[in-house]
Amino acid sequence: MGNPYVIIGTGAAGMAAAERLRLLKPDALIQMMSIDTDSHSRCMLHKFLGGERDVKGLFFMEEDFFAKKNIMWGRGQVAKGVDPAGKRVLMENGYQPYEKLLIATGSVYGIPPIPGFRTSVNVFGFRDLSDAQKMDAAIKELDAKHVFIVGSGLVGLDVAHALLERGVRVTIAEMATRVLPLQTDETSARAYQELFEKAGARFRLGIGASDSVVDENNRITAVRLSNGEEIPCDFVVCAAGVRPNLAFLEGSGLKTDRGIVVDEFMRTSDPDIYAAGDVTALSGIWPNAMDQGRIAAANMCGQQQKYTDTFCIKNTINFYGLTMLSVGEVEPKEEGSQVFTRECRNAYQKVIVRDGMVKGVQLQGDISHSGFWQYLIKNQVDISGKLAKKSVFDLGYGDFYGMDELGEYVYP
């Protein structure tokens, strides 16, 4: 029957690719493998840590996916390397030959080089279910009351939210002067900061951790901040950035820079090897990982699909019932920008326009019907004509309304 199509990784990109491969190749052998013993949506990890969902509740494909799609899955199996000349993946005990290979190994978190951080036993990251499980065990074992978190990005606040739900107090240090610095400005950040503080979180903004106090069991018992303050804690969580997970490819000869280098067909420097998702460094968000996975799969089957929807500066946020959409620039990046803001109770809106085109949007409070903003920004639609007649805040898809012959909406 020949060698299987092999996919390393059962995250967003790997699973989307597997589904597409099966659709296009009903009879092909498909072999997946993942360090993850359970395939899961990382966007819901905090729901596991917070006790809201069990492992099964983190799965994001249809039930019994692997059985129904007749896809083999090496659960918990680690790829140690890739041998493009031999067309095989190096496994812990042996080789897995492939017809075509997709590398969808995501990202890994980094632990900052703060004394004690890389050597202590109670420093965690938050990327995989196993991280959440380790943290869960640590909470129970240590009867944790207080946790120190490095970084107040989306991942840091996800962790904070989950821990607060469990009655664990958190202190969050952030180098920037506001929370969620990539998605917010000062106003929208303050709203989230206040909600977290109300729930029991403490923030140290514009301040980094610089040292730690480690006990005889190799546990950090307190973190020292750059301003000299000492914060006692039961464990530490690092949520200050990730990088593509490609160390295992060393020696493979595959071209890499920050991520695995791919062309617009998601093909690597080897014609039989493709890559998709965070590992390419093209994006670090879910929708783009899925999209890349589907496109890679199509091309592995001989199609010629290009990855074109590359825009990825976009997020939605939902903490304590306060929702937010943030797309594009959060502050104007160039001179000559118009900045429109509107504020009322429980709502804040900001639109940055330059040369007649929307460069950035933040909507906090009500994000109903807001999907058109991303379209305007990523396609750089000229809206100057519309603005002559109405406020930028009154724009909607209705201003660009159109339909094709099958009744699907289109833009003019």
Added chain:
Amino acid sequence: MKRIMIDPSKCDGCKSCMLACMDSHRTDGKTGVETLDFKDPANESRNEIVNDGKGGYLPMFCRHCSSPKCMESCMSGALYRDRESGHVGYDEKRCGACFMCVMNCPYGIPKPDVTRTKIIKCDFCKDREEGPACVAACPKKAIYVEEV
């Protein structure tokens, strides 16, 4: 797949479709638009009629797109393609309320519900044998069902 086709030129903005949608998805057990509690935020319409600024109206209805950006960006599996009907279904129980679908629908159709724990999106009245309630309620035939 069946799609609710739209002829905006026929719409006179009466919003009967919105009321019918609210009535069709209400959870208080009652029926009939005259018994709708308009102040109950749980009664939200899945469709909308927008003024076009030129005296006309633009019906906003989920297209159950051939390449649905909402579903393609869903991180929980809550949005799925229904094999039988071809529509883009939504399983509230699986939804993680991340609202990426709200951001990724280019037409701004789905929205978070008031509790911010789920989304409001057209389900083609899948449990209603006669088909979508909005279509039945439109006096102008500005919306109608067609096989596409």
